[in-house]
Amino acid sequence: MKRAVRLIVFYAGLFGLWTLLSQLKIWPPYLFPTPWGVCEALYAGFKDHSYWIAIAVSMRRVLIGYAISMVLGMLLGLGVASSKFLEETMGGLLVSLQSLPSICWWPLALLWFGLSQNAILFVVIMGSLLSVTLAMEDGRKQMPKIYGMAGRNLGASGFRLFWYVLLPASLPFIVSGLKQGWAFAWRSLITAEMLYLSLGLGQVLMMGRDLNDMSAVIAVMILIIAIGYVVDGVVFKSMEHRLQQRWGLTPST
Amino acid sequence: MSTNAHNFPAQIPIPIDPRIPAHIGGPRAKSSRIPVVSPSRNVSSDIPKVGLSEICLSYRTQSGERLLALDHINLQVKAGEFLCIVGPSGCGKSTLLHLIAGLHQQTSGQVLIDGHSVKGPGTDRILIFQELGLFPWLTVGDNIEFGMKMKGVSKAEREEKTRYYLRLVHLSQFKDSYTHQLSGGMRQRVALARALATEPDVLLMDEPFAALDAQTRDLLHDELERIWAETGRTIIFVTHNVREAIRLGDRVALMTFRPGQVKREFVVDLPRPRVLEDIHVARAAGEILGELREEINRSLEVEYNVGVEPHVEVGVEP
Numbered sequence: 001m002k003r004a005v006r007l008i009v010f011y012a013g014l015f016g017l018w019t020l021l022s023q024l025k026i027w028p029p030y031l032f033p034t035p036w037g038v039c040e041a042l043y044a045g046f047k048d049h050s051y052w053i054a055i056a057v058s059m060r061r062v063l064i065g066y067a068i069s070m071v072l073g074m075l076l077g078l079g080v081a082s083s084k085f086l087e088e089t090m091g092g093l094l095v096s097l098q099s100l101p102s103i104c105w106w107p108l109a110l111l112w113f114g115l116s117q118n119a120i121l122f123v124v125i126m127g128s129l130l131s132v133t134l135a136m137e138d139g140r141k142q143m144p145k146i147y148g149m150a151g152r153n154l155g156a157s158g159f160r161l162f163w164y165v166l167l168p169a170s171l172p173f174i175v176s177g178l179k180q181g182w183a184f185a186w187r188s189l190i191t192a193e194m195l196y197l198s199l200g201l202g203q204v205l206m207m208g209r210d211l212n213d214m215s216a217v218i219a220v221m222i223l224i225i226a227i228g229y230v231v232d233g234v235v236f237k238s239m240e241h242r243l244q245q246r247w248g249l250t251p252s253t
Numbered sequence: 254m255s256t257n258a259h260n261f262p263a264q265i266p267i268p269i270d271p272r273i274p275a276h277i278g279g280p281r282a283k284s285s286r287i288p289v290v291s292p293s294r295n296v297s298s299d300i301p302k303v304g305l306s307e308i309c310l311s312y313r314t315q316s317g318e319r320l321l322a323l324d325h326i327n328l329q330v331k332a333g334e335f336l337c338i339v340g341p342s343g344c345g346k347s348t349l350l351h352l353i354a355g356l357h358q359q360t361s362g363q364v365l366i367d368g369h370s371v372k373g374p375g376t377d378r379i380l381i382f383q384e385l386g387l388f389p390w391l392t393v394g395d396n397i398e399f400g401m402k403m404k405g406v407s408k409a410e411r412e413e414k415t416r417y418y419l420r421l422v423h424l425s426q427f428k429d430s431y432t433h434q435l436s437g438g439m440r441q442r443v444a445l446a447r448a449l450a451t452e453p454d455v456l457l458m459d460e461p462f463a464a465l466d467a468q469t470r471d472l473l474h475d476e477l478e479r480i481w482a483e484t485g486r487t488i489i490f491v492t493h494n495v496r497e498a499i500r501l502g503d504r505v506a507l508m509t510f511r512p513g514q515v516k517r518e519f520v521v522d523l524p525r526p527r528v529l530e531d532i533h534v535a536r537a538a539g540e541i542l543g544e545l546r547e548e549i550n551r552s553l554e555v556e557y558n559v560g561v562e563p564h565v566e567v568g569v570e571p
Contacts (some may be wrong), residue, residue, distance in 0.1 A: 147388065149356050150382060152356060152374045153356060153379060153380050153382075154376065154379065154400035154403055154447070154451060155375075155400055155403035156399075156403045160403065164399070164402075168390040169388070169390070243390075246389065246431050247389045247390065247433065248431065248432075
């Protein structure tokens with residue numbers, strides 16, 4: 001209860017400050033929009049369905065891209081974790097590649113796939129693949145060896161050992177990596193969409209700039225933040241919570 | 254289902270029926286449909302269920318020297334026999350179980366099941382690990398089902414057998430619990446049920462009761478003996494508690510400190526059920542302890558570079 005009060009006070013204060021600054025008219029309104037201007041832009045955007053379409057397009061892309069990098073990343077991570085050779089050779093490469101911002105893949109994607117959906121998808125995958133890979137590798141190493149032995153002992157081998165034992169056993173150790181992978185995928189997507197007429201949220205954001213409509217720019221930024229927050233706070237939080245309950249780990253607050 | 258599947262509430266100690274002659278190859282729960290003890294094919298009476306022949310295991314330590322862990326182990330276990338292996342810690346007795354389970358490969362020698370050489374893990378031999386290795390992401394029921402699922406047993410049969418084994422270990426009410434919600438003794442029984450549910454011929458147990466309090470351990474001794482008599486499994490049970498070995502085993506094999514060898518085998522010729530505090534059990538344990546003490550001395554000298562006279566009390570874990 002107290003926490004809710006603190007949150008309301010904080011956001012009311014922020015809103016008040018914003019209103020005050022916009023009312024003082026230090027900057028022209030096309031550079032510093034008023035709160036109700038942004039609200040109007042949000043309302044208009046949803047009313048003419050353009051925001052709904054943008055959200056749907058972006059979510060579809062990020063889900064496909066994230067799913068692909070989950071599968072690839074888990075396989076890669078598992079490979080690196082279970083092969084000494086791969087760990088020595090590819091392990092270092094993976095870590096160093098992570099310092100590369102995902103948008104650096106954009107020129108390469110353009111040449112490979114042309115100005116297309118696939119180019120965006122490629123950037124999304126490259127953005128999140130490494131976090132998922134490193135998380136899986138780490139999780140596989142941290143996972144107590146006993147589970148793998150118990151699984152083999154009970155007759156599991158090959159893919160079924162991975163699917164029924166190694167994957168669930170390492171989930172608590174990789175869930176934060178998966179979360180990070182999601183965040184990277186989302187950011188990469190928006191960045192890539194800003195560079196190409198693509199119908200997604202990124203493009204709507206750029207459209208605001210092209211039209212000199214600062215209210216719309218802020219409105220779309222708020223949307224992007226909100227979606228990222230909802231996925232992180234609702235999807236991953238509940239996943240973590242369920243894992244902790246099942247495993248009997250004390251929830252970290 | 255089974256006349257032996259008591260419907261008692263969980264956690265009530267079941268006194269072993271003294272009328273059940275729980276000797277080698279005791280009653281095999283004839284009246285029950287499950288579990289079916291699969292009679293091993295092409296086994297003549299002189300081929301042991303488990304045969305260890307000239308098993309050696311050596312490995313390279315961090316400093317690069319080769320360490321001989323197991324040195325020409327020869328052991329034979331008859332079908333339906335309860336063999337206990339005792340030895341000082343570091344004698345390789347747990348490793349030996351891992352080799353029988355096929356989870357590790359020996360350097361030389363052979364593990365034979367019904368005369369056939371073991372190549373990797375198989376559900377005819379199930380190991381109950383010291384740390385159990387129950388799957389925390391599965392419920393108790395799903396844990397017990399796991400081995401059957403891997404074997405491709407149909408869902409209906411799996412559910413039926415899971416119910417049966419849950420009753421056998423008195424955990425019927427805990428089918429949908431997660432393992433962390435159970436006490437140590439209950440978890441131990443889940444591991445036992447999970448192992449039994451795959452219906453192995455050979456049950457390998459690695460110091461399963463070492464971490465339990467005395468009351469729970471006594472209770473589980475009773476239950477294990479009862480289940481052994483009901484199901485007729487071959488059990489190889491590793492412990493460092495000599496009295497526990499006498500309490501449970503038909504035979505006790507004593508292992509030496511590194512390199513692990515079988516120093517001597519003792520046949521336990523005491524009527525069942527035995528009681529841990531019984532004077533005959535204590536006397537038999539005393540005999541083995543004398544020899545075990547030498548090995549413990551040796552292990553202490555090697556591990557700590559000291560020559561000490563350890564106080565080993567009968568029945569107390571060294």
